[in-house]
Amino acid sequence: MSGVIVSLISYILPLFALIVLIRCMRSMLSSKSQTEIWGYIHKDEGVALINHWENLIGRSRSADICLPYDTVSRVHAVLIRSPKGVWRIFDIFSKGGVWVNGDKVQSTGSVVKDGDVLNLAGNSVRFRDISEKQRDAIEARRTMSWKKVHPAVTLMFLSIFQALLLIENCVNAESEYLAGIGLGFVLLILLEWFCYFAMRSIRRTGFEVETIAFFLSSIGLSIIASSVPEEMIRQMIIVFAGVVLFFVLGWWLRDLDRTKKLRLPLAVLSLLVLAAVLVLAESQYGAKNWIEIAGISIQPSEFVKVAFIYVGAATLDRLFSTRNLIAFISFSALCVIFLALSSDFGTALIFFVTFLVISFMRSGSIATVALAVTGAGMAGFLMLRIKTHVAQRFAAWGHVWEDVYDTGYQQTHAMSAGASGGLFGKGAGNGWLKGTFAGNTDTVFGVMCEELGLIIAICAVLAILALTFFAVRNSGHGRSAYYSIAACATASMFMVQVALNVFGSVDILPFTGVTFPFVSRGGTSVLACWMLLAFIKAGDTRKGASFVVKPPDAKSRRKKEAEA
Amino acid sequence: MKKVSLRASFALFMAFMMIVGLVVYVVRYIQHGEEWALYFDASTSGCEYTLTDRNGTVLAKMGGGGKYYAEDANIRTACYQLVGDYVGNVGTGALQSFQKQLSGFSLITGIEEREDVTLKLTVDADLNLKAYEALNGRSGAVIMCNYRTGEILCMVSSPSIDPMNPPETLPDGAYINRCISSTFVPGSVFKLVTLTAAIENIDDVYHRSFSCSGSLNVKGVNINCTGVHGEQTIEQALANSCNCAFGQIALELGPDIIAEYAGKLGITQQLKLDDITTAAGNYDKDSSMSAAMAWSGIGQYNDLVSPYAMMRLVSAIANGGTVVEPSLLGVSDTKTELVSADTAQKVASMMNYNVVYKYGSSTFPGLNISAKTGTAEVGDGKPSHGWFVGFLNDEQHPYAFAVLVENGGSGLRAAGAVANTVLQAAVK
Numbered sequence: 001m002s003g004v005i006v007s008l009i010s011y012i013l014p015l016f017a018l019i020v021l022i023r024c025m026r027s028m029l030s031s032k033s034q035t036e037i038w039g040y041i042h043k044d045e046g047v048a049l050i051n052h053w054e055n056l057i058g059r060s061r062s063a064d065i066c067l068p069y070d071t072v073s074r075v076h077a078v079l080i081r082s083p084k085g086v087w088r089i090f091d092i093f094s095k096g097g098v099w100v101n102g103d104k105v106q107s108t109g110s111v112v113k114d115g116d117v118l119n120l121a122g123n124s125v126r127f128r129d130i131s132e133k134q135r136d137a138i139e140a141r142r143t144m145s146w147k148k149v150h151p152a153v154t155l156m157f158l159s160i161f162q163a164l165l166l167i168e169n170c171v172n173a174e175s176e177y178l179a180g181i182g183l184g185f186v187l188l189i190l191l192e193w194f195c196y197f198a199m200r201s202i203r204r205t206g207f208e209v210e211t212i213a214f215f216l217s218s219i220g221l222s223i224i225a226s227s228v229p230e231e232m233i234r235q236m237i238i239v240f241a242g243v244v245l246f247f248v249l250g251w252w253l254r255d256l257d258r259t260k261k262l263r264l265p266l267a268v269l270s271l272l273v274l275a276a277v278l279v280l281a282e283s284q285y286g287a288k289n290w291i292e293i294a295g296i297s298i299q300p301s302e303f304v305k306v307a308f309i310y311v312g313a314a315t316l317d318r319l320f321s322t323r324n325l326i327a328f329i330s331f332s333a334l335c336v337i338f339l340a341l342s343s344d345f346g347t348a349l350i351f352f353v354t355f356l357v358i359s360f361m362r363s364g365s366i367a368t369v370a371l372a373v374t375g376a377g378m379a380g381f382l383m384l385r386i387k388t389h390v391a392q393r394f395a396a397w398g399h400v401w402e403d404v405y406d407t408g409y410q411q412t413h414a415m416s417a418g419a420s421g422g423l424f425g426k427g428a429g430n431g432w433l434k435g436t437f438a439g440n441t442d443t444v445f446g447v448m449c450e451e452l453g454l455i456i457a458i459c460a461v462l463a464i465l466a467l468t469f470f471a472v473r474n475s476g477h478g479r480s481a482y483y484s485i486a487a488c489a490t491a492s493m494f495m496v497q498v499a500l501n502v503f504g505s506v507d508i509l510p511f512t513g514v515t516f517p518f519v520s521r522g523g524t525s526v527l528a529c530w531m532l533l534a535f536i537k538a539g540d541t542r543k544g545a546s547f548v549v550k551p552p553d554a555k556s557r558r559k560k561e562a563e564a
Numbered sequence: 565m566k567k568v569s570l571r572a573s574f575a576l577f578m579a580f581m582m583i584v585g586l587v588v589y590v591v592r593y594i595q596h597g598e599e600w601a602l603y604f605d606a607s608t609s610g611c612e613y614t615l616t617d618r619n620g621t622v623l624a625k626m627g628g629g630g631k632y633y634a635e636d637a638n639i640r641t642a643c644y645q646l647v648g649d650y651v652g653n654v655g656t657g658a659l660q661s662f663q664k665q666l667s668g669f670s671l672i673t674g675i676e677e678r679e680d681v682t683l684k685l686t687v688d689a690d691l692n693l694k695a696y697e698a699l700n701g702r703s704g705a706v707i708m709c710n711y712r713t714g715e716i717l718c719m720v721s722s723p724s725i726d727p728m729n730p731p732e733t734l735p736d737g738a739y740i741n742r743c744i745s746s747t748f749v750p751g752s753v754f755k756l757v758t759l760t761a762a763i764e765n766i767d768d769v770y771h772r773s774f775s776c777s778g779s780l781n782v783k784g785v786n787i788n789c790t791g792v793h794g795e796q797t798i799e800q801a802l803a804n805s806c807n808c809a810f811g812q813i814a815l816e817l818g819p820d821i822i823a824e825y826a827g828k829l830g831i832t833q834q835l836k837l838d839d840i841t842t843a844a845g846n847y848d849k850d851s852s853m854s855a856a857m858a859w860s861g862i863g864q865y866n867d868l869v870s871p872y873a874m875m876r877l878v879s880a881i882a883n884g885g886t887v888v889e890p891s892l893l894g895v896s897d898t899k900t901e902l903v904s905a906d907t908a909q910k911v912a913s914m915m916n917y918n919v920v921y922k923y924g925s926s927t928f929p930g931l932n933i934s935a936k937t938g939t940a941e942v943g944d945g946k947p948s949h950g951w952f953v954g955f956l957n958d959e960q961h962p963y964a965f966a967v968l969v970e971n972g973g974s975g976l977r978a979a980g981a982v983a984n985t986v987l988q989a990a991v992k
Contacts, residue, residue: 052565062566316565357578361571404603412603419593419601422674453674454593461586468579476569484565488572495578503585506592 006171006427009164014424014455016161020154020215021459021466024208027149028470035477036541037138038081041065041118042126053081053256053479054316057120058094071096071121077105078317079112079127083256083550087112087129092320096121109317139543151207155196158211159189162218165428169225172429177229184221184232188214191240199547206545209470209537212463213530216518219460223447224521227434231521238523242530249306249534250548256315256480263311267331270307273300274338301339301347302528305493308335308351309535312358313486319362329359346514350496357492361485397510410437410513414446414505418457425453440521442513443505460519461502464494467536474539479549487539490532594671601675602663603652613666613681615647615658617689618717623647624659637726639689642696645721645741646687646892653739656840658685658892664839665893685892686715691990695720698985702972705742705871706986708965711879711955714888714896716837717963718986719743744842747868748968751940752805752975753951754831754863756877756911759802761825762813763907774801774809785855787811787862802914803922805937807862814861819849822861829880829902830873830887837872838891845869864941871966874953879964881908881915882934882955915954923976928984931991932957935983937975947971950978961991 039050048065055064060074067076076094081087090109091098098105099119100112112118114129130138166185173181192214196207217239224235253259277300290297311331318324332355339348400408400415417433420426431450433439439447448457468491475484494517501516503509515522517529540546593600612627621639624647625632631650634640648657659666665683668676695706699722708718721742723735740746762769776793779786789807793800801809814822826832826847834844846868850857859865872890880887880900885908889898903911915934919925923935935954942949950972955964965983972978 054565056565056567060567062570064565316568319568357574360574361568401603412600415600416602416604419597420669420675422670423672424674426674450674454590458586458590461582465579465582468575472572472575475572476565478565478568481565481568484568484572488575492575492578495575495582499578499582499585503589506589508585508588 006168006430009168010424010427010453013161013164013168014453014459016157016164017215017456017459020158020161020211021463023149023154023157024211024215024463025466025469027151027154028208028466029473030149036479037130037135039087039130040128042128043067050079051477053083054481055079056316067120067123067125069121069123072123073121075320076120077118078320080109080315080317087127089118090317092317094121151205151211152196154211155192155207158192158215158218161215162189165218165222168428169222172427173225173229177225177232180232181225181229184225184236185218187236188218188221188239191243195243202547203544204547206540206542209467209533209540212466213518213533216460216463217526219448219452219456220519220521220526222428222452223434223440223444223519226429226431226451227440227447228521234523235521235526238526239530242527245527246530246534246537247547249531250537250546253483253534253538253548254550256482259310259482260315266307267311270304270311271331271334271338274304274335274342277301278338278342299522299524301342301344302522302524303531304335305347305350305354305528306531308332308354309358309486309489309493309532312355312362312489313482313535314362316481319481325359325363328362332359346500346512349500349512350493350514353496354489354493358485358489361488394510398507400507400511408507410443411505411507411511414443415507418446418449418454418506421450421453423454425449425451425456428452438513441515442501442511442520444516444520445502445505448519460516461498464491464498464517467491468495471536471539474541477541478539479541483535483538486535490535493532494529597671598664598669601669602660602667613683615662615666616682616684617643617687617692618684618715619688619690620684621689623685623689624650626650633728634689637728638693638696640728641724641726642692642720643687643689644724644727644738645743646685646692646719647727649727654741655739656741656745658683661838661840662893683893686717686894687719687892688717688990691718691986692720694989695982695986696722696724698982699969702978703737703742703970704972704979704982705746705968706965706982707743707871707875707967708963708986708990709875709879709890710962711882711888711964712962714890714898715894716890716892717990718965719892742871742968743966744837744840744870744872747843747845747870748949748970749940749942750831750845750863750867750869750874751938751949751951752863753874753936753938753940753953754861754867754869755802755805755810756881756915756936756953757825757829757831758810758814758817758822758861759798759914760829760903760907760911761817761821762798763910764903765817765821766813769798769813772798774798774806774812776801776804776806776808778808780808780811780858782811782815782855782858783853787855787858799914799917802936803918810862811858814858815853817861818853819851819857819860823847823849829877831869831877833873835873835876836889838893842872843870845873863938871968874951875964875966877902878915878936878953878955878966881911882957882962882964884908912955916957919954923980927976927980928987931984931987933987935980937980939973939975942971947973948975950975950980952976952979952983954983956987956991958991963987963990 035051037049041048056078057063057065058074058076059068059072073094075092077098078090078092088109089105089112091105100110101116112127116127118125118127162185169181170178224231290299312328336348336351396407400411404412413436428451433446433450445457471487471491475488478484497514497517500512500514504511515525537546538548541549615624616622623634623643645654648654648659652660666681695718704722706718706720709716723738725738773795775795776789778792779788787807793804793806831845832847835842846866848866850860856865860867876887880902884905885903886899886901889896912934915936919933919935933954933956938951940949950969952975953966967979967983969978
């Protein structure tokens, strides 16, 4: 009887996974441009809209406000609105210079007010700010087509998915763990609905990013239930803490000014932490990355990942300054060197690729070449430093079947177990790979394939890709380049992790032993994933979607409500 | 912001690479999924199965969390390469090759967990034991099948080990099943190939007289014979295993025809024993018509053959030219015509003549046997490989066999004796 239930559920589960994933993707990607309007530039030929808080002005077609006059430089000036609504213009090394009402703009920038005349290398345009009232009117007209996919229905499908997973796990679990497994899944379902209603109560209706994270978390929870059922409650507490941190960081990111202020202290702190790890950490399986504080072992490099993106992302005015970029390169280099010294090869690689993404987004194509060289130098150092370690992994790469009991052990077992699950899996709790070394972390893709089937395992990878498409799609609509860069860098970091985890364990890439975001068992890594998610959430400027983005009319609406 | 947005396409490129990676994985899964899944899974999952010989003697048993082999240590050793082990050391072992039958796999549902699967092999473990004992520590191979049904009754490779108590130093090649995975210099057993080609290509071969003065001079190089045989018919030449006669025939046929027959008769092909691929033999064409060409028709030069291919060839001859493809899993329904019935009958009767007039029927008491010996020179001053291949003319016991004793010396004395021991046990 129980066998029939499990096999029946095995066939239904992928269907629900696909529904959840497709609904989230439709919701995130189907809507048309949702650009906000923040002001106008009156030119001779007509009016240009100011769609962002940060705008590049120049002759280049890729400038946000294009002034196609010969004297204007390709990238000439940057016009930036502060969170408090004050506009400033910066001259970014233009040939012709910038004047506001006849006064030359210095490197620190000049304040621009409604009606001011901006002179760019002899070409005058008039700047018009927008009043709160106008903004209210414009905001009200913004399309909301994405709401066609109702988030509550998606969440309901997810809850059914989780309930089915729970049943499967219960059928296969030993009776002493039933209570823990049941409680864990029920708490997860309660938590996601609580978050949903909390968002509704503050009129935020975008819930796809969270849904995807909860989807991945439920797969992770199922693997915990299957491999270490005694840790169910612990894992639920970690997920809960992760969600709290997600909201805290998201709330913090709302204010770009305070966000920017914390960058330098955070950079210093990150380096100190990594240095401390080097001195204090216990060596575990070759990598020296664990610190034990008050009986709890944590992996500080996971938190530094969050800090790395926090520090690495930059506002538009800083994108065109080499000095800022050099500071970031030095910071990255130090991070990677510290990680290399701790022999934490996987994390070093993740940092390195994220560094490439951030520096490309900051600098554009030409400088990237130089940066890649810097990067290659760093990678070279890395390889030399941990030569034996790396050399061994590269030697096994592509030849894992030749040594299935030593260098190819984890990969071949993951591939074998993964393939044995077929498309629908053997059922949660029914596999054997979970029992092998680091089965629920390094080779978690194999466990997913084995127990839940290839379809769900691919859905998990696609879920991360969905976050990426969402971040890229939003990058053009963001208020600040800071949010766009942070969101894309986060998505890239997730992708690198997934690529190393999945393709490493099936011998398409060398095996490095990194975690699959949200799915792999772990404390610090799960917390870090939820925090990173806040960056993706911050890039979402659809109307009333993200709690990280302050509605432009917040103050006036509050005032209106008070009056009423 | 437009610039930032354009640069974000970097992330899209990474996403594209991820999709490429997933496609690569799915393609590999389709190609190798079965291989991967069965590599460890049957021995790690909850599969329960029993592998027995044709009489129900347990050769391997998995279930209840344990893995077992045959109870008798001697049977474990005699059947080691046939059965393989749970670690997968013998790639062609039944535990590896018949995972599909034992545990089941499909790309859609993955491993099928079945309980109480019993797989009965056609081999008789007691015959294997007799054969292994008859080899008496010498390296070699014994393989025998029923040429009417294709069932393989005996398959032994020596040296062997007891998988439950493996020795610290592994005997040379103990993980290899010499019957199917190794090839050896055939020596005179290859004359069956040359003979078949001669019957079908030299019209007056039955009316010729082949003269032997103890050696044959080919372009200044002497091919030595085992004796001075004088004037012989083709029957006598085969019975004498006369190198001079077969050297002349080989030169007359030429390398192309012999190569064609070596291929047609399965000597140089990779054959399939159920799902197991066997080692292909070798025949190098020497077009210079030198002594090397002559030697290549006598089973020397660069000729190589597996015991399995030799057994398959003689079982085709015994079965009227059509081989019932051998199998370890039961009565086979696949048949392949290797030679015409007429040719097969002619070769068969000459092989019987060998035994009656040359080897001596008394060497094989009570058996009506047709056979060919081979004493293959291996060089380096080592003793020759002894071969004995043939079949019984006995509808009650229609057995074809190939026996090889490495460095055993005379084919008749070394391999013939082993064959006799096994056949006597088989017809009992």
